[in-house]
Amino acid sequence: MIRTSGLTKSFGQILAVDGIDLDVREGDIYGFLGANGSGKTTTVRMLLGLVLASSGEIEVLGKRMPKQAKIVLPRVGALVEGPGAYPHLSGRRNLALSDAAGVGGSRSDRTVRIDAVLDQVGLAGVDNRPVKAYSLGMRQRLGLASALLRKPELLILDEPTNGLDPQGIREIRDLLLALHAGGTTVFLSSHLLAEVEQLCTRVGVLDRGRLVLQDQLDILTAPTGNSVVRTPDVDRAHALLDGRVLGKDGDRLTVAGTDAATLNVLLVREGIRVSELGPDRRTLEQVVLEAATNSGSDRIPAVTPSRPDQPAATFGVSG
Amino acid sequence: MIAVEIRKMLRRPRTWVTILMLNALPTLIAVLLALTDIGPRPGEGPVFLSSVLSNGTLFPLAALAVILPLFLPVAVAVIAGDSIAGEAQSGTLRYLLVRPVGRTRLLVAKLASIFVFVLLAVVVVAAIGYVVGVNLFGTASVAASVSGTTLTNEQIAVRTALAIGYITLSMLGVAAMALFLSTLTDSPLAATLGALAFLIASSLLFTLDAADALSPYLPTRYWLAFADLFRDPIQWRDITRGIALQGVYVGVLLSAAWANFTTKDITS
Incomplete structure (x- = not known):
């Protein structure tokens, strides 16, 4: 669905996106993670033809972007860096205007589609007040509605739950899962x-x-082949399992082997109380922190002055 | 897309407030003239104002002459300066472009909607001017042309329509300038003020004898040539030059806007 090769974007001296090869397959819910300022939004904008790549190629729905934007974009729904609407018009009016502005939205069923999509995002009962009177969450929902209006095959959503309360986040999650089940x-x-x-x-x-x-x-969060034991008698357990213990963190032991049942019998027979026992999995957080060795890029540590014989900043070539 | 842009423009309260305000000054002048019966001496003050007292049907032209040098171009600069930069500022530009609306199409649609705005503003000012003029000053069966001969009411009507068209076209240079600047910046205010600076510079150079060599190329040079439509016979020379000059400005500035906008990273 989305494929890029060597996609690179530099703004002047700053390399915002550095040779990335995205591969999003049909039927994926693809999570594009990154700290603030890591280049996510720039990448999304390049996929949609808003920002023009410095080098590299983009294919969306099997077609070249931005060259074939006219064919590709009508089949894509997008939410880019927050919703955008004309503040003096109502939500419905905004949707109608956006629908009329391009191809792929027929006029005959426009009202029906708008009502359906407002219902989908939880704004079915919205009245005719202008968007400037909307809350942040309502605007976000309206932005989603706009993305869904023509039943796109591909949804490109940048921070879709921004400004929503926990209840709203859950609703949107359910909505995305339902759309995904429907083939989006x-x-x-x-x-x-x-x-x-x-x-x-x-x-x-x-x-x-x-x-x-x-x-x-x-795959990333697959069981590691080890087990995790939590016990108040952590020292005794450690002694008993000596040789198999891979790590100790407070009352938590990581033990080699996946056979939790046998491990349980072993511990209990010795009178060691077990409060939790199960396979060891890496969390996504661990995976991500391990992969992204650099700290969040809105943190700017002091720079030691570079030696005069070296350029102040060097950027790696794409690869 | 052009229809959508025009609908969008017509739905904005600002459009109608602007048009209303454009009518305020001419109407005030008409009331003052009617109350005091003191017209400017012929050759002084805005064109046509001196003849209005004897024939109210000339008041639409006087009203247009009042707003033409400053108020109308300011309104045009506000609307045109907002066209792309305003969309960028409200965050709607990116959604228009991913809808997708081609960037070239969007520019053309914006220019078309500005044109419709100017035409609407000029027609409304002329229409209200007619109503005000006829009611305050009455009608006469004939009116004096600028050359001193007489024109029938029918001739006046036709020539007023031509003047409306000419004035609308005259605004396109400023509109194209504001539109171009609007593609350069994400601030509508900056685009509008830039276009106004362009306008004021042109008006200023026009009054300067040392800038005579430049004067045939100044966008404001032929604006008041619409008065030539009321000579007998009509003098077309300045009118056609005025239209051609606006054409050149629109061509150059729209190309610049296009070149900039179609290759620009939309980061708003």
């Missing part, structure tokens, strides 16, 4: 690990403009 591929850019972990089937991690990780979520 979703590309979701987010910095919220939990959101991605609950929703996505594949994950790509962007770190300072580089794609440092891209894989199925269930």
